[in-house]
Every structure is written in C-alpha cells, then in structure tokens.
Amino acid sequence: MLAASAPDLTAVSVEHLLLLIAVILVAAKVLGEVAERIGQPAVVGELLAGVILGPSIVGFIDPTLPALHLMAEIGVVLLLFSIGLETDLKRLMSVGGAAFTVAIVGVLLPFGAGFGVARALGIELLPAIVAGAALTATSVGITARVLSDLGQLHSVEGQIVLGAAVIDDVIGLVILAVVSDLVAGNAPSILGVFRTTAMAFGFLAATLLLGRVVLPPLFALISRTGKEHTLATMALVLAFLLAVAASELGSALIVGAFAAGLVLAPTEHAPVIERGIVRLANVFVPIFFVAVGAAVDVRTFGSPGVLVIGLALTGVAVLGKLAAGYAPVWIRARKTLIGVGMIPRGEVGLIFAQTGLAAGVINAGEYSALMLMVLVTTFIAPPLLRQLITKAPAGPSGSQPDAGAVVEMTTEA
Amino acid sequence: MLAASAPDLTAVSVEHLLLLIAVILVAAKVLGEVAERIGQPAVVGELLAGVILGPSIVGFIDPTLPALHLMAEIGVVLLLFSIGLETDLKRLMSVGGAAFTVAIVGVLLPFGAGFGVARALGIELLPAIVAGAALTATSVGITARVLSDLGQLHSVEGQIVLGAAVIDDVIGLVILAVVSDLVAGNAPSILGVFRTTAMAFGFLAATLLLGRVVLPPLFALISRTGKEHTLATMALVLAFLLAVAASELGSALIVGAFAAGLVLAPTEHAPVIERGIVRLANVFVPIFFVAVGAAVDVRTFGSPGVLVIGLALTGVAVLGKLAAGYAPVWIRARKTLIGVGMIPRGEVGLIFAQTGLAAGVINAGEYSALMLMVLVTTFIAPPLLRQLITKAPAGPSGSQPDAGAVVEMTTEA
Numbered sequence: 001m002l003a004a005s006a007p008d009l010t011a012v013s014v015e016h017l018l019l020l021i022a023v024i025l026v027a028a029k030v031l032g033e034v035a036e037r038i039g040q041p042a043v044v045g046e047l048l049a050g051v052i053l054g055p056s057i058v059g060f061i062d063p064t065l066p067a068l069h070l071m072a073e074i075g076v077v078l079l080l081f082s083i084g085l086e087t088d089l090k091r092l093m094s095v096g097g098a099a100f101t102v103a104i105v106g107v108l109l110p111f112g113a114g115f116g117v118a119r120a121l122g123i124e125l126l127p128a129i130v131a132g133a134a135l136t137a138t139s140v141g142i143t144a145r146v147l148s149d150l151g152q153l154h155s156v157e158g159q160i161v162l163g164a165a166v167i168d169d170v171i172g173l174v175i176l177a178v179v180s181d182l183v184a185g186n187a188p189s190i191l192g193v194f195r196t197t198a199m200a201f202g203f204l205a206a207t208l209l210l211g212r213v214v215l216p217p218l219f220a221l222i223s224r225t226g227k228e229h230t231l232a233t234m235a236l237v238l239a240f241l242l243a244v245a246a247s248e249l250g251s252a253l254i255v256g257a258f259a260a261g262l263v264l265a266p267t268e269h270a271p272v273i274e275r276g277i278v279r280l281a282n283v284f285v286p287i288f289f290v291a292v293g294a295a296v297d298v299r300t301f302g303s304p305g306v307l308v309i310g311l312a313l314t315g316v317a318v319l320g321k322l323a324a325g326y327a328p329v330w331i332r333a334r335k336t337l338i339g340v341g342m343i344p345r346g347e348v349g350l351i352f353a354q355t356g357l358a359a360g361v362i363n364a365g366e367y368s369a370l371m372l373m374v375l376v377t378t379f380i381a382p383p384l385l386r387q388l389i390t391k392a393p394a395g396p397s398g399s400q401p402d403a404g405a406v407v408e409m410t411t412e413a
Numbered sequence: 414m415l416a417a418s419a420p421d422l423t424a425v426s427v428e429h430l431l432l433l434i435a436v437i438l439v440a441a442k443v444l445g446e447v448a449e450r451i452g453q454p455a456v457v458g459e460l461l462a463g464v465i466l467g468p469s470i471v472g473f474i475d476p477t478l479p480a481l482h483l484m485a486e487i488g489v490v491l492l493l494f495s496i497g498l499e500t501d502l503k504r505l506m507s508v509g510g511a512a513f514t515v516a517i518v519g520v521l522l523p524f525g526a527g528f529g530v531a532r533a534l535g536i537e538l539l540p541a542i543v544a545g546a547a548l549t550a551t552s553v554g555i556t557a558r559v560l561s562d563l564g565q566l567h568s569v570e571g572q573i574v575l576g577a578a579v580i581d582d583v584i585g586l587v588i589l590a591v592v593s594d595l596v597a598g599n600a601p602s603i604l605g606v607f608r609t610t611a612m613a614f615g616f617l618a619a620t621l622l623l624g625r626v627v628l629p630p631l632f633a634l635i636s637r638t639g640k641e642h643t644l645a646t647m648a649l650v651l652a653f654l655l656a657v658a659a660s661e662l663g664s665a666l667i668v669g670a671f672a673a674g675l676v677l678a679p680t681e682h683a684p685v686i687e688r689g690i691v692r693l694a695n696v697f698v699p700i701f702f703v704a705v706g707a708a709v710d711v712r713t714f715g716s717p718g719v720l721v722i723g724l725a726l727t728g729v730a731v732l733g734k735l736a737a738g739y740a741p742v743w744i745r746a747r748k749t750l751i752g753v754g755m756i757p758r759g760e761v762g763l764i765f766a767q768t769g770l771a772a773g774v775i776n777a778g779e780y781s782a783l784m785l786m787v788l789v790t791t792f793i794a795p796p797l798l799r800q801l802i803t804k805a806p807a808g809p810s811g812s813q814p815d816a817g818a819v820v821e822m823t824t825e826a
Contacts, residue, residue, distance in 0.1 A: 012479075014486040015660050018653040025650050029643060066425075070480060073427040229695045230442060236696065237438050240431040247428050279692035282642045283649065 012067045020068065021287065023060060027053055028286035041149035041382045043142060046286050050293020051375075063295040068287070073253065075288030076141045076347075078281040080254040081239040083144045083162070084261015085274050086153060089208065092163050092262075095156060098328035099163030105327035106164060106342050107171050110135035110320030117312050126183060127366050130356035133179045134370050135317045137172030139346025139378065140165040140254060141288060146382045147341065150389055156333045161341035164324075169252050170200040172348055176355065183359040200251035204259055207242060211263030219269050231269055232276025238264070292347045296375050300368035309365070310372030317377050318343055337388050343381040349374040425480045433481065434700065436473060440466055441699035454562035454795040456555060459699050463706020464788075476708040481700070486666065488701030489554045489760075491694040493667040494652040496557045496575070497674015498687050499566060502621065505576050505675075508569060511741035512576030519577060519737030519755050520584050523548035526729035534722055539596060540779050543769035546592045547783050548730045550585030552759025552791065553578040553667060554701060559795045560754065563802055569746045574754035577737075582665050583613040585761055589768065596772040613664035617672055620655060624676030632682050644682055645689025651677070705760045709788050713781035722778070723785030730790050731756055750801050756794040762787040 012020075027049035035045030053061045061068065092099075115132035123131065143165045144153070152158040174196050181188040215238070222234050239260040246256025264270055300306055325339020353370035356362040362370070440462035448458030466474045474481065505512075528545035536544065556578045557566070565571040587609050594601040628651070635647050652673040659669025677683055713719055738752020766783035769775040775783070 012483070014483060014666060015657045017483055018487070018490070018666075019657050022650045022653040022657075025646055029646060033638065067480070067483060070425070070427060070430055074431070077431070225446065229692070232692065233438055233442060233695055237435045240435040244428045244432050244435075253427060253431075276692050276695075279642070279645065279689050280696065282646055282689075283693065 012065060017067050020061065020065075021071070021283075023053065024049070024287055024290045025283065028290050032286070040386060041146050043145045043149055043289055044379065044382045046289035047142075047293040047378060050290035051296055051298060052293075053290065054294030054296065056296070056298040061290070061294040063291060068291055071284060072288040072291035075281075075284035075286070075291075076254055077239065077243050077257040078277060079141055079145065079285045079288065081236075081257040081261045082274060082277050082281050083148065083153070084258040084263075085265050085270055085277065086148075087159075087162065087258075087262055087265055088154075089262050089265065091154075092159055095160045095163060095331070098331045098333075099160045100167055101328040102160060102164035102324050102338060102342065103167035103171060106138065106168060106321050106324030107136045107175070109323055110317055111175075113316035113320050114313055117316050118309070121309055121312060123309070123366065127356065127362040129182060130179060130352065130362050131313060131366065131370060133175050134345070134349045134352035134356070135313065135320065135373070136168070136175055137345065137348040137352070138165045138168045138321070138342045139292075139344045139348050140169050140258075142292075142344040142346040142378060142381070143341055145285070145289070146344070146385055149382075150386055152337075152385075152389060156331075157337040157341065160328070160331075160333065160338050164338075164342060166255060166258060168342075169255060169348070170197070170204075173200065173250065173252055176352065179352070180355060180359075183356065183361040196250045199249045200246075200255070203246055203249045203251050204255060207245075207256070207259040208262060211259070212266075215263055216267050219264070219267055223269060228272050229276060232273050235260075235264055235269070235273040236277065236280070292350070292378075295347070295350050296371050297368075298375070300364070301372050301375075303365065303368070305365050306368040306372060310369035311376075313369060313373045314376045317345065317373050318380070334388070337385065340381055340384045340388060343384075344378045345374045346378050349377070425478060430480050433474065433478075434484070434696075436466065437462070437700055437703045438696065441703050445699070453799060454559045456558045456562055456702055457792065457795045459702035460555075460706040460791060463703035464709055464711060465706075466703065467707030467709065469709070469711040474703070474707040476704060481704055484697060485701040485704035488694075488697035488699070488704075489667055490652065490656050490670040491690060492554055492558065492698045492701065494649075494670040494674045495687060495690050495694050496561065496566070497671040497676075498678050498683055498690065499561075500572075500575065500671075500675055500678055501567075502675050502678065504567075505572055508573045508576060508744070511744045511746075512573045513580055514741040515573060515577035515737050515751060515755065516580035516584065518740035519551065519581060519734050520549045520588070522736055523730055523733030524588075526733050527726055530725050530729050531722070534725060536722070536779065540769065540775040542595060543592060543765065543775050544726060544779065544783060546588050547758070547762045547765035547769070548726065548733065548786070549581070549588055550758065550761040550765070551578045551581045551734070551755045552705075552757045552761050553582050553671075555705075555757040555759040555791060555794070556754055558698070558702070559757070559798055562795075563799055565750075565798075565802060569744075570750040570754065573741070573744075573746065573751050577751075577755060579668060579671060581755075582668060582761070583610070583617075586613065586663065586665055589765065592765070593768060593772075596769065596774040609663045612662050613659075613668070616659055616662045616664050617668060620658075620669070620672040621675060624672070625679075628676055629680050632677070632680055636682060641685050642689060645686050648673075648677055648682070648686040649690065649693070705763070705791075708760070708763050709784050710781075711788070713777070714785050714788075716778065716781070718778050719781040719785060723782035724789075726782060726786040727789045730758065730786050731793070747801070750798065753794055753797045753801060756797075757791045758787045759791050762790070 028046040031045030031049040032042035036042050052058055054063060111132040114135035115128050118128035118131040143161055147153045147158045147161060153162065174193055177196055178188040178193060219231065223231055239257045242256035242260040243253040244256065247253045264273060301310065321342040322339035324342055326335045349370065353367050357367045441459040444458030444462040445455035449455050465471055467476060524545040527548035528541050531541035531544040556574055560566045560571045560574060566575065587606055590609055591601040591606060632644065636644055652670045655673040656666040656669035660666045677686060714723065734755040735752035737755055739748045762783065766780050770780045
C-alpha cells in the first residue's frame with residue numbers, strides 16, 4: 001500500500017494522526033494508571049494528560065485540529081452508547097422526577113448566580129450572560145465516566161446524576177441557541193426555544209418507544225447470520241445513525257447515542273454488543289478526555305483579573321450544582337453526592353466560552369476566567385466524589401449499587 | 414455535550430462522518446454477506462459496495478474526502494497488523510527465496526509488458542512508463558484479505574503471496590519515487606534508489622531483530638497491570654508507531670504495521686492482542702475496501718479508446734503476475750494459485766495512476782484505462798482464487814493450511 005506517498009489530500013497526514021493517537025493513548029494510559037494508584041478515577045489522569053500535552057505545556061496537541069476533534073467526538077459518542085447499554089431505562093425513569101428537578105435547578109441557580117457575580121465584578125451585560133450560560137451545563141461525558149470508574153453508575157445517585165446530566169445537555173443546547181441569538185444581536189424567539197425543546201425531548205421519547213418495537217426483531221434477524229461481530233457492528237451503526245438524527249433534530253449527538261444504548265440494553269444481545277463496543281471505546285474514549293484537557297490553556301491563569309473572576313465564577317459554579325443536588329427534597333439519597341456529580345463542566349463549558357469568544361462578546365481575560373472555572377470544576381469533582389463514596393459506604397441508599405432497591409428510595413415513580 | 418453546535422472547525426462535520434461510516438458499514442456488511450452466499454470472498458462485496466456508493470453510481474461517497482482517507486488508512490494499517498499477528502515469521506522466511514523471486518519477476522514482467530503494450534498502442538514515452546509502473550505492485554490489503562477469507566493465509570502459497578506482496582510494496586515505493594522524479598523532469602538518481610531500497614529493507618530487518626529483544630519484556634511488564642485491554646491498546650500503539658517509523662524511513666505504513674504484528678506474534682500475549690484488534694478491524698477494514706472501490710469511476714469506461722488500452726493493459730497485468738507465480742521453479746506448490754494471488758492491483762495501482770494524472774503526464778483517457786485495469790484485476794482475483802482452491806483441495810501442498818508442512822515444500826530455507 002503506497003498511500004503514504006499519495007498526493008496529500010488531507011489537512012493532517014496519516015502519519016501525523018497515527019503518531020498523535022499513539023502518544024495520546026500512552027499518555028492517557030500512564031497518567032490514568034498513576035491516578036488510580038493514588039486512588040483517583042482514571043479519567044483525572046486522562047484529562048491531566050491532555051492539559052500537559054496541550055498548548056499550555058508541551059504543545060504536542062493542537063486542540064483545534066479537525067481530525068482530533070472528529071476522533072474525540074467518536075469517543076464521546078461511544079462512551080454514551082456504552083453507558084446507555086448499561087442503563088436500565090425503568091430504573092432511570094423511576095428517578096426521572098428527581099433527575100429533572102436536579103437538572104432544572106442546576107441550570108437556573110448557576111446561571112443566576114454566575115450572571116450576578118459577573119455583573120458585580122463589573123462585567124458588561126452580554127458577557128455576563130455568556131458567563132452565566134457557561135455555568136449551566138454539566139459534562140455528561142466526564143460525569144458518566146467518573147461514576148463508572150467509581151462503580152457508582154447504577155446507584156440511585158448515579159442514575160439521578162446521569163439522567164440530570166442528559167436533560168441538562170438538551171437544556172444546554174437550547175440556552176446555547178438563545179445566547180447565540182443574543183450575541184448575534186437578534187432577539188431570541190420564544191417559539192424557537194419551545195420548538196427546539198419539544199423536538200429534542202420528542203426525539204428521545206420517539207426513539208425509546210419506536211426502538212423497543214422495531215429493533216429487537218431487527219437484531220434477532222442480524223444475530224441469525226451467526227456472526228458476533230456483525231451484531232456489534234450493526235449496533236454501532238445504530239448508535240451513529242441515532243446520534244446524527246438527534247443532532248439534526250436539535251438535540252445532541254450523545255443524546256442519540258445514549259438513546260441507542262438504552263434501546264438495546266434490555267435485548268439479549270446487549271452483552272455481545274457491549275463486548276464489541278468496549279474495545280472501540282478503549283481507544284476512542286481516552287482521545288476525547290485528552291482532547292478536553294488539551295483545550296484548556298493554563299498559561300493565562302496567572303493574571304490577577306483572570307484569577308479573581310475565574311475563582312468567583314468557580315465558587316458559584318460549585319455551589320449552584322451542589323444546591324441542585326438537594327433540590328429533590330423528597331428522595332432519600334446521598335444528596336451531596338448528586339450535587340458533586342453535577343459539578344464538572346468539561347467540554348460543555350468550553351463550548352460556551354468558545355462561542356462567546358468567537359463572536360467577540362467576551363474578551364480574552366473573560367475567556368480565560370471561564371477556562372479556569374472549567375478546569376477547576378472538572379478536576380475537583382472526581383476526587384470529591386471518591387472521598388464521599390468511601391466516607392459513606394453504607395448511607396441510606398446503600399453501597400450495593402446493583403441491589404435493585406431503587407423503588408423504595410423515591411416517593412414518586 | 415454540545416459539540417454539535419460548536420463552531421465548525423472541521424472540513425467535514427462529525428454528523429457527516431458518522432453517517433458516512435454507518436452507511437459504509439451497512440453496505441459492506443450486506444454486500445459482503447451476499448458475496449459469501451454466492452460463494453465469493455466477502456471482500457468482493459465490500460469493494461463492490463464502494464463502486465456503487467462512489468461517484469460512478471450513487472455518488473454518496475466522495476473518495477477524496479480527507480476524513481475518509483484517514484479512516485481507510487487506519488483500516489489497512491489494522492488489517493496488516495492483524496495479518497502480521499497471525500503470521501509465523503519462521504514459516505514466512507522459509508519461503509523467503511520463493512517470495513522474493515515472485516516479487517521481482519512480478520514487477521519486471523508487468524512493467525516491461527505494460528510499457529511495451531502502451532507504446533505499441535501509440536502512447537508517448539513518459540505515460541507509457543507510468544502505465545507500466547501502475548502494473549507492477551500488488552495490493553497487499555486485498556491479497557491478504559482474500560487469502561484470509563478463503564482460509565489460505567497459512568498455506569505455503571498464501572505465505573509466498575503474502576511475502577511477495579509485502580516485498581512488492583517496498584519495491585513499488587522505490588518505483589513510485591523514480592517515476593515521480595521522471596514526471597517532474599528530473600533524472601532519477603541511482604544512489605537515491607539504492608538508499609531508499611536499503612532503508613526500507615533495513616527498517617524491516619532492524620525492527621524484527623530489535624523487536625524480538627525489546628518488546629517481550631515490555632509487554633510482560635504491561636500485562637502485569639492485569640488489564641487485558643491495556644495490552645491490546647499498547648499493541649495498537651506499537652503498530653501505529655512502527656507504521657509511522659516505516660513511512661518516515663521511506664518504507665510504507667503497512668510494512669511497519671505488518672512488522673509490528675510479526676514481532677508480537679510469537680509472544681504469549683498474541684491471542685489477547687488479536688481479540689482486541691479484531692473488534693477495531695471489523696469497523697475500519699471495511700472502510701478501507703469501500704474507499705478503494707469508491708475511488709474507481711466506472712463512468713468513463715465506455716469510450717472505445719479507454720476500453721482497448723484498458724483491456725490490453727489488464728491482459729498483460731494478469732499474465733505478468735501469473736507468470737511470476739511460476740518463477741520460483743524449484744518449489745513444490747500450486748503455482749497458479751500464487752500467480753493469481755498476486756493479480757489484484759487495488760489501491761496501489763490507483764495511486765500510480767493518480768500520481769501520473771496529478772502531474773499531467775497521463776491524460777484522462779489513459780487514467781481511465783488504468784482504472785479499468787485496477788477494477789478488473791481487483792475483482793477477477795478473488796473468484797478465481799476461490800475456484801482454484803475448491804478445484805484442487807488436495808494438491809501437492811495439501812488443503813490443510815495449518816498442517817505445518819512448509820519445510821518439505823521448498824528446497825531452500
């Protein structure tokens with residue numbers, strides 16, 4: 001195969017991409033292993049690998065590289081697909097009210113407080129709105145991965161955080177659309193907001209309802225070819241198609257991938273599919289986390305202005321989500337755990353900040369302050385979660401995450 | 414995760430890429446299954462899926478899309494890595510003389526005959542050289558995949574074809590360098606040719622020698638983390654790094670990936686690594702074959718000039734490689750099988766044609782004639798091979814490919 005000598009049709013050469021993937025995987029693996037040795041979730045090491053390899057320190061990874069962006073996106077799609085595959089929809093629905101409450105409060109409080117703090121620190125109206133918006137959304141990817149690393153994905157708190165983070169993601173898209181309208185100087189339309197919201201949640205509902213009817217017979221047919229890998233490949237195709245459909249309908253890629261996992265989870269093929277996806281995920285998911293880490297530039301954090309605004313925003317970002325964890329007052333669960341689980345802003349916060357910067361609404365200092373907020377919330381949550389879990393191993397919701405005792409934890413359902 | 418709404422930093426959106434991968438995988442799977450049902454290797458169906466989805470017919474796949482090119486290259490790297498993992502170096506070396514002879518004769522005969530036919534049909538000197546050069550190299554990817562599909566990878570003939578195709582690939586790179594010099598109007602330097610050849614083969618020898626010393630202890634260390642997927646991931650990293658190193662040293666990406674597989678094959682970790690790589694290969698390898706199919710535009714084949722030149726070149730392309738199969742006269746093996754195994758030109762022939770076209774040395778008609786040659790040689794070999802294998806199931810080399818009876822088949826070693 002002589003393609004190495006073919007006329008270079010690509011923005012990045014194959015050699016460059018392979019080298020990039022190789023270095024990312026080694027750095028993620030080594031720092032992930034180190035993180036685990038000191039009792040932290042592996043994802044902390046992977047994010048740190050990104051910060052180190054990124055432009056702030058080593059400068060090996062250019063986070064704006066399109067090919068890296070594509071690989072990272074495939075990674076987070078695979079992550080949410082495999083999380084969906086492990087999720088029991090009934091169980092998730094049984095905490096649906098609590099998750100919804102956490103999501104809504106977790107958007108309103110940080111937005112209000114972030115906006116207020118920004119204004120109090122002398123920031124103009126529009127950039128203050130962007131700052132508040134950047135504080136609203138939770139990083140589903142980081143949250144789900146940390147819960148999974150800590151074996152808490154199936155606990156009541158894990159399910160509430162997962163559900164709330166997914167709902168948050170849909171709300172976040174709506175807010176992003178509104179903010180984009182505002183920064184473009186347009187009045188956001190109430191009708192548009194309503195339509196986007198309805199489409200996003202409608203897609204999820206339609207997929208779950210239709211998927212349960214259409215997919216089991218389809219996958220039974222595929223499994224009759226007798227090839228295990230065909231089943232896993234077709235499941236991947238489904239995840240990709242639903243991700244694209246979700247995105248086209250105004251929801252997020254990962255919401256579609258998560259829905260694909262949810263639909264396939266109760267089928268008899270789920271274990272086979274999961275085995276196939278895990279191998280792919282092992283390669284692509286670390287690329288996502290390293291890319292998120294690389295997108296944070298720590299060089300600008302030294303300036304006093306950035307530090308003051310950044311840490312003030314970080315404070316309300318943490319407190320806002322913590323309070324949101326206590327919002328579903330009627331449930332019996334470790335509410336601090338829920339709140340802390342919602343803290344990481346990760347790539348979602350970065351996108352808000354980047355949108356504001358690209359539109360010229362926020363300046364470089366404000367952008368750096370938001371990056372500081374993203375960095376701290378992202379890195380603070382995993383160790384805090386770990387400490388909370390080891391501290392209270394036998395809280396009211398128990399430490400056996402798969403005990404199936406969800407119903408008694410909640411007064412609704 | 415809001416990346417779907419992020420400022421579009423990529424030449425192709427994530428949605429587009431996911432949709433492309435999904436459609437490619439479904440088409441490859443369906444046509445691959447159909448091919449198998451009618452007794453053909455699955456790869457024929459995958460190549461056909463590419464021709465159908467490509468610009469000639471449906472127009473869904475743009476073969477010049479950089480992201481597709483990158484995915485396809487990862488596919489062929491994974492393919493050759495897994496072929497290497499299944500290859501016993503001792504066994505390959507025992508037919509090394511035969512493989513080398515097949516490779517050399519299989520380059521010289523098609524080049525001479527192709528050049529002669531082209532000149533006889535009134536083609537100018539330089540384009541005739543390009544046409545001859547396009548006839549020289551065998552597609553390692555297609556050859557290896559067909560042999561694997563037919564369960565013949567481990568037969569003597571399979572090993573000779575594999576070895577010869579890899580050697581061909583290195584020679585092909587040297588020829589491409591010479592041809593590129595010629596089309597650029599430079600005199601090719603004998604010293605340059607010698608250096609490129611020495612570096613390419615030197616890399617392979619150094620990797621195999623050093624790798625056997627350095628890698629087993631390294632992988633023993635990694636396996637002590639107790640995580641199976643870490644082992645597979647680090648093996649992937651090795652394959653990528655050696656592929657890049659090979660390419661940088663003037664050899665081809667896939668030669669490095671193949672060498673990585675060869676080095677790891679005798680270790681105790683090979684089965685674990687293979688299990689991990691197979692899942693990735695199931696996704697990426699079909700993308701490679703579909704991309705090769707899509708790069709062939711069948712719309713131009715109708716013109717009489719294209720047909721005459723194309724079929725004449727196809728004739729000498731087939732006969733030249735067939736004769737090369739008989740070149741190692743001293744071995745006892747199914748020599749027709751070897752010759753037919755060398756016939757597919759696949760992506761390698763396309764690259765020569767594209768280089769000539771891009772440099773303005775060959776015209777659109779000559780380019781189409783070369784594409785016709787690539788198409789016919791690529792599609793003719795798999796069914797011919799299958800017929801030869803089922804016809805002579807108990808030839809002198811036997812039909813038990815893993816009988817371990819290589820030594821008696823060859824008078825050298």
